[in-house]
Amino acid sequence: AQSVTQLGSHVSVSEGALVLLRCNYSSSVPPYLFWYVQYPNQGLQLLLKYTTGATLVKGINGFEAEFKKSETSFHLTKPSAHMSDAAEYFCAVSDTNAGKSTFGDGTTLTVKP
Amino acid sequence: SAVISQKPSRDICQRGTSLTIQCQVDSQVTMMFWYRQQPGQSLTLIATANQGSEATYESGFVIDKFPISRPNLTFSTLTVSNMSPEDSSIYLCSALLNYGYTFGSGTRLTVV
Numbered sequence: 122a123q124s125v126t127q128l129g130s131h132v133s134v135s136e137g138a139l140v141l142l143r144c145n146y147s148s149s150v151p152p153y154l155f156w157y158v159q160y161p162n163q164g165l166q167l168l169l170k171y172t173t174g175a176t177l178v179k180g181i182n183g184f185e186a187e188f189k190k191s192e193t194s195f196h197l198t199k200p201s202a203h204m205s206d207a208a209e210y211f212c213a214v215s216d217t218n219a220g221k222s223t224f225g226d227g228t229t230l231t232v233k234p
Numbered sequence: 235s236a237v238i239s240q241k242p243s244r245d246i247c248q249r250g251t252s253l254t255i256q257c258q259v260d261s262q263v264t265m266m267f268w269y270r271q272q273p274g275q276s277l278t279l280i281a282t283a284n285q286g287s288e289a290t291y292e293s294g295f296v297i298d299k300f301p302i303s304r305p306n307l308t309f310s311t312l313t314v315s316n317m318s319p320e321d322s323s324i325y326l327c328s329a330l331l332n333y334g335y336t337f338g339s340g341t342r343l344t345v346v
Contacts, residue, residue, distance in 0.1 A: 155334065164240070164326055165277075165337040211276060221267060222335065224277040 123148045123214045127225035135233050140184075140199040142228050144212035147193060154195040155213040155222065156186055165211065171195065182206070207232045240327055240338030247317055247345050254313045255341045257327035262307035264330070268300070271324040271340070280325075283310050317345045 128143040146152055153172050157165040169180025176188040186197045195212060209229050213222040239258045247253050257266065265284055269277040280300055281289040289302040303311045314321055322345045327338045 157337075162342075164238075164339040165328075167334045167336065170334045221279050221282055223279075226276045 123152070123216060123223045125212050125214050125223055125225035127210075127212050127228050129228055130226065131229045131231065133231040133233060134202045136204055137201050140197070140202045140206065140230065142197040142210050142212075142230065144186075144195045144197065144225060145193055146195060146212070146214045148214055148216060150216050153215045153217065153220075154186075154188060155215075156180065156184070156195075156197050157211045157213065158182075159209040159211065159227075161208075168197070168210075202230075202232045204232050204234065206230060238327060238329055238336050238338040240341060242341055243339060244342040245344070247343065249318050249345055251317055252313055252315045253317065253343060254311050255325055255327070257310045257312070257329075257338055259308045259329050259331075259336075261331065264307070266304065266310045267328040267330075267335075268302060268310070268312045269326045269328060269337075271326060273323070277326065280312070314343065317343075319345045321345050 124147045126145045155170045156168040158168050159165050168184050169178045171178045171188045179185045184199045186195050188195050209227050211227045212225040215222045237260045241256050267282055268280040270280055271277050279292050280295045281291045281302055283289045283302050283304040285304050285307050299315055301313045324340045324342050326340045328335050
């Protein structure tokens with residue numbers, strides 16, 4: 122069984138500030154981890170994914186995430202927030218690269234000018 | 235990069251009727267997934283659709299309510315049957331492609 126917990130349903134940062142969105146997972150097997158972004162009235166877009174290898178994963182739009190097995194975490198970060206980053210972000214876990222994904226409840230990111 | 239086209243993008247339907255949602259991928263994929271996103275909530279997997287076999291449904295979802303077709307490697311449909319207001323949600327299809335999961339833009343369904 123797998124599960125995902127996203128800490129903080131709403132995160133608000135100022136433009137130019139660090140973005141940190143938290144994700145903790147549980148999985149009985151080595152996990153595959155994903156971050157998705159959903160803009161209003163749109164579908165989900167893959168930001169980045171971790172499968173194997175390097176634990177620091179870089180994605181689109183300047184986002185990156187680090188897989189920490191000891192902490193069962195996969196937090197998403199961006200050094201400097203932009204207004205266009207305001208969206209809903211979902212963390213997801215699957216047990217293989219081809220398996221169904223379990224999604225967290227999502228975190229709404231607000232960027233203040 | 236591959237694209238998933240989903241239609242309709244939105245619809246308002248009368249209770250008791252059915253709506254079929256179409257999902258077209260511009261490349262061949264083995265597995266496709268259908269998700270539901272209820273207002274203000276995360277995504278819940280309805281079923282996994284493989285070409286040439288019956289869809290596999292998650293707990294709480296049944297074929298009579300959500301029949302799925304997968305006639306070939308680029309296309310799938312989800313039907314929401316005998317709709318009630320509780321079915322008002324966003325429905326998304328997804329496909330596993332080389333670089334990860336890609337989602338359609340979703341169908342926003344309102345049942346009145």
